[in-house]
Amino acid sequence: GAVVSQHPSWVICKSGTSVKIECRSLDFQATTMFWYRQFPKQSLMLMATSNEGSKATYEQGVEKDKFLINHASLTLSTLTVTSAHPEDSSFYICSASRAVPGNTIYFGEGSWLTVV
Amino acid sequence: DAKTTQPTSMDCAEGRAANLPCNHSTISGNEYVYWYRQIHSQGPQYIIHGLKNNETNEMASLIITEDRKSSTLILPHATLRDTAVYYCIVRALGGSQGNLIFGKGTKLSVKP
Numbered sequence: 001g002a003v004v005s006q007h008p009s010w011v012i013c014k015s016g017t018s019v020k021i022e023c024r025s026l027d028f029q030a031t032t033m034f035w036y037r038q039f040p041k042q043s044l045m046l047m048a049t050s051n052e053g054s055k056a057t058y059e060q061g062v063e064k065d066k067f068l069i070n071h072a073s074l075t076l077s078t079l080t081v082t083s084a085h086p087e088d089s090s091f092y093i094c095s096a097s098r099a100v101p102g103n104t105i106y107f108g109e110g111s112w113l114t115v116v
Numbered sequence: 117d118a119k120t121t122q123p124t125s126m127d128c129a130e131g132r133a134a135n136l137p138c139n140h141s142t143i144s145g146n147e148y149v150y151w152y153r154q155i156h157s158q159g160p161q162y163i164i165h166g167l168k169n170n171e172t173n174e175m176a177s178l179i180i181t182e183d184r185k186s187s188t189l190i191l192p193h194a195t196l197r198d199t200a201v202y203y204c205i206v207r208a209l210g211g212s213q214g215n216l217i218f219g220k221g222t223k224l225s226v227k228p
Contacts, residue, residue: 006159034215043203044160044218093159095216105207105216107152107159 003027004096006108013115018082021111023094029074030096034105035067038091050077084115119143120204125223128198134191136222138204141185147208149180150216151189153200153224160203160218163189194226 005024013019023033031052036044048069049057056069068080077096081088091112097105121139128134140149148167152160164171164178166187171178177190191198203221 004159036218043220044154046215046217049215091157095160104162104165105150106162110157110159112157 004094004106004108006092006094006111008111009109010112011114013084013113015085015115016083018080019084019113020078020080021092021094021113023077023079023096023108025075025096025106028096028098030077030098031074033071033077033094033096035069035077035079036093036095038093038110044093047079081113084113086115089113089115119206119217120219122202122204122219122222124220125225127225127227128191128194130196130226130228131193134194134198134224134226136189136191136202136204136224137186138189139186140204140206143184143206144208147206149178149184149187150205150207151176151178151202152205152216153198153202154221155197155200163202194224196226196228198224199226200224 003026005026007022011019033050035047037047038044046059047062050069050071052071052074058064066082071077091110093110095105095107148165150165151163154160164173164176166178166180180187201221201223203218205216
């Protein structure tokens with residue numbers, strides 16, 4: 001069964017509004033979670049690294065004020081897309097890893113965001 | 117940038133073994149080789165990983181060359197449900213901090 005869960009699976013929002021996506025590790029504590037974005041027919045692009053109890057680390061070119069990441073507990077990270085625009089429509093995927101060297105990273109099911 | 121190179125696409129007949137190659141000539145001594153696959157509109161699924169020894173699990177086998185500069189993922193009896201994009205990724209050892217950088221992967225098409 002899934003060990004990382006995302007919610008919602010898909011969401012449609014109006015341009016200018018904000019939307020929150022949740023990522024939960026179901027049976028382990030994840031000190032670090034990762035957020036990716038994937039446009040159609042492209043590979044996954046890392047957006048940011050989410051660290052429990054501290055600020056997220058964003059990849060170059062990703063606006064931290066637009067994509068707010070909160071990692072308030074060891075099992076939950078959230079991504080909020082603020083003032084969404086149609087170009088933010090994408091497949092957003094999170095992942096989490098157990099705190100063991102050489103450990104496996106597991107991915108959530110992904111969340112489809114459509115901004116209209 | 118991704119540190120691996122893979123063929124863009126491959127075909128495989130249903131029931132036959134699918135052998136997916138990956139080159140990682142700049143791999144460091146502390147980096148593992150990970151394989152994931154992504155079926156359309158889903159999150160990536162973990163398949164297998166290894167450091168230098170060959171590995172096998174219920175899904176696949178991973179063969180890593182002695183110099184660790186390349187590897188092959190083997191799906192022993194491919195089914196139509198194995199049609200997906202397969203990603204070969206190298207990731208540093210070191211706890212939970214190492215993220216996964218995805219390349220373009222190999223689109224495997226399993227045909228009846």
